[in-house]
Structure formats: structure tokens, C-alpha cells
Amino acid sequence: MGLITGVIAFFYHLPQIYKWLFKPYYILSILMSSAFLILRKCPGLCENLNTEREDGNPCDFDWREVEILMFLSAIVMMKNRRAITLEQHAGNLFMFSKVANVILFFRLDIRLGIFYFALCIAFVMTCKPPLYMGPEYIKYFSEKTIDEELNHDTRVTWIVEFYANWSPECQSFAPVFADLSLKYNCAGLRFGKIDAGRYGEVAQRYKVSTSPLAKQLPSLVLFQSGREVMRRPMVDNKCRAVSWTFSEENIIREFNLNELYEASKKIKKGREDTLNF
Known part of the structure; x- marks a missing residue:
């Protein structure tokens, strides 16, 4: 077998x-x-x-x-x-x-x-591993745009990945995150990424360590109304990431993506009804 x-x-x-x-x-x-x-x-x-x-x-x-x-x-x-x-x-x-x-x-x-x-x-x-270049619905932030985008519309929920190009874990996770964006991206649920290795000040502001010893890359953070609601992996008292598997099934379950997606579609429908009215 x-x-x-x-x-x-x-x-x-x-x-x-x-x-x-x-x-x-x-x-x-x-x-x-x-x-x-x-x-x-x-x-x-x-x-x-x-x-x-x-x-x-x-x-x-x-x-x-x-x-x-x-x-x-x-x-x-x-x-x-x-x-x-x-x-x-x-x-x-x-x-x-x-x-x-x-x-x-x-x-x-x-x-x-x-x-x-x-x-x-x-x-x-x-010789570096080839970067993922497939289809995706992901917004790439910079240090000047991330705060503006997260607070632009409080009805929009953001799932943001903090990553670094030098991290093999981030490179391996890229196709998974892209696939999730293709399945769940809509007007009320958006996906974003920011290079924590490049924008170190942003990583510090959102309390994401870029040290290889901390093992916090990649980090997924859920923002609602511009505020952090949850993140994975979680961080212990020693600022080290708690072991967590970045599988598509775990992300869908932990972040309640199915429920968020259904709620986000209702937001879009409400907007369309308002425009038609």
C-alpha cells in the first residue's frame, strides 16, 4: 500500500x-x-x-x-x-x-x-532557490504604504505576511499563501506581504523579529479595523516563536478564513445594494 x-x-x-x-x-x-x-x-x-x-x-x-x-x-x-x-x-x-x-x-x-x-x-x-512567480492576489507593502492601507477602510480585513527573501521557510510558504489569496481574496478580505528583512523598522513596530534564532519568519498577522487581532506563530516570553505548521489547512482553520470570506462577501453585496439605491 x-x-x-x-x-x-x-x-x-x-x-x-x-x-x-x-x-x-x-x-x-x-x-x-x-x-x-x-x-x-x-x-x-x-x-x-x-x-x-x-x-x-x-x-x-x-x-x-x-x-x-x-x-x-x-x-x-x-x-x-x-x-x-x-x-x-x-x-x-x-x-x-x-x-x-x-x-x-x-x-x-x-x-x-x-x-x-x-x-x-x-x-x-x-545559487539561490528560485522565487515563486505564480499567480496571486497579494498587495506588496512598503514602510510608507502599510499603515495607510491597513487603516484606509476599516471594513476590510487584512492578512499580512511578514517575510524575508533570505529565509527558506518564507520561500517555501510563498506558493501556499498565493494559493490562499486566489481562493479567498475579495473586497472585504485582502492579502498583503511586506519584506521584514528590508523594512526593519516596520518589523520592529509590529513586533516581528527578523533574527534567524527567533524563528518568527514567516509571520501571518490578521488585521481588522487597522488593529492586530491574531498572529501565527505566537511568541513566547523569550521572544521565540511557538512551533506552528504553515499548512493551508491550519491557516484556514486558525484564521477562520471560510467565515471571514462569507462575511466579506456580505460587505461587498451591501456596497452594491447601496450603489444601486
Whole structure:
């Protein structure tokens, strides 16, 4: 049954996987994540590698390498339990695979370890995950427009995301937030975003920490009549975010989007009746 579910999930996400083939970030990530496996199994290269196997076969994994790869699999499975999108699953796999590759290369040859580690640093500095560029009904605020928009019409409810372009969590959440805006955006319920990393003063004013240690990015804040009503994730006494999963189902439930949407449609209908009168 698990095999059938996996096959169905693969074909369901096949269009997204196919698109990855045209993005250098994913191509390079796949190559770097599987670098040790390729080197250890590639004929013509593996014969020159060191090995601790009793049979002396340099083209097969020794027991310590198998142990590291099994530990990698366990870590990725645990981390992906909270992953929402396919991009988050892939991001966890790439990140921990590179860490495992660094350990394996250093164990094999310190020179290979240093070379691979330098490649990882260069990759992080020069190649970023592709930003979401799909359809959305989202208003992008600046430090000069956010207060004006939130207080312009007190009948409008705003759901605002505080994000930063450097945050992988924000990048993974972007398609989810865009999809919600397509489903629920209307005259009385609007969706907005502001770059907390760029507009630090706005983030401080709305008490959203941009520190990676605080884990408050992304933050979703619900505004009604220009005032904050609720936010997720919540923040504890130490100014650290309380763990919360940014799934579409959780957001719809916690923010009562179905009820807000129905109420917002009534506001729109009332406006139209007033104009007709």
C-alpha cells in the first residue's frame, strides 16, 4: 500500500518535478547531494579510492559509510514529517545530503573534503532557490504604504505576511499563501506581504523579529479595523516563536478564513445594494 501511495504521489507531482529540470539550482543541488555516491560507484574513479572493506573493494560502501547514509535517511524522514510543499521536502533532502557528503569526503580524503566544502560555500553564495512567480492576489507593502492601507477602510480585513527573501521557510510558504489569496481574496478580505528583512523598522513596530534564532519568519498577522487581532506563530516570553505548521489547512482553520470570506462577501453585496439605491 505504501509503494502504491508513493507511486501515485510521484505522478501527481510529476509536472513540478519536470519543471525542476529547467532550473540550475535543482540540477546543481541534485549533483552535489549525490556527489559521493557517484564518485564511489563510478568506474574509472572508484578504483583509486581508499576503503575499509574487508574484501578491499573500493567501488562499494564500507560499513561506516552505510551507517552515515542510514543516519541521513532517518534525519530526512524526521524533518520531512513537518514539510508541507514539495520544495520543502527537496530542500531538507538537499541540505542534509550535503552535510553527509562533507563528512563522507573528509573521512575519505581530507583534500576531497576541503574541496567539496569549498564548493558548498560557493554554491550557497551564488545559487539561490528560485522565487515563486505564480499567480496571486497579494498587495506588496512598503514602510510608507502599510499603515495607510491597513487603516484606509476599516471594513476590510487584512492578512499580512511578514517575510524575508533570505529565509527558506518564507520561500517555501510563498506558493501556499498565493494559493490562499486566489481562493479567498475579495473586497472585504485582502492579502498583503511586506519584506521584514528590508523594512526593519516596520518589523520592529509590529513586533516581528527578523533574527534567524527567533524563528518568527514567516509571520501571518490578521488585521481588522487597522488593529492586530491574531498572529501565527505566537511568541513566547523569550521572544521565540511557538512551533506552528504553515499548512493551508491550519491557516484556514486558525484564521477562520471560510467565515471571514462569507462575511466579506456580505460587505461587498451591501456596497452594491447601496450603489444601486
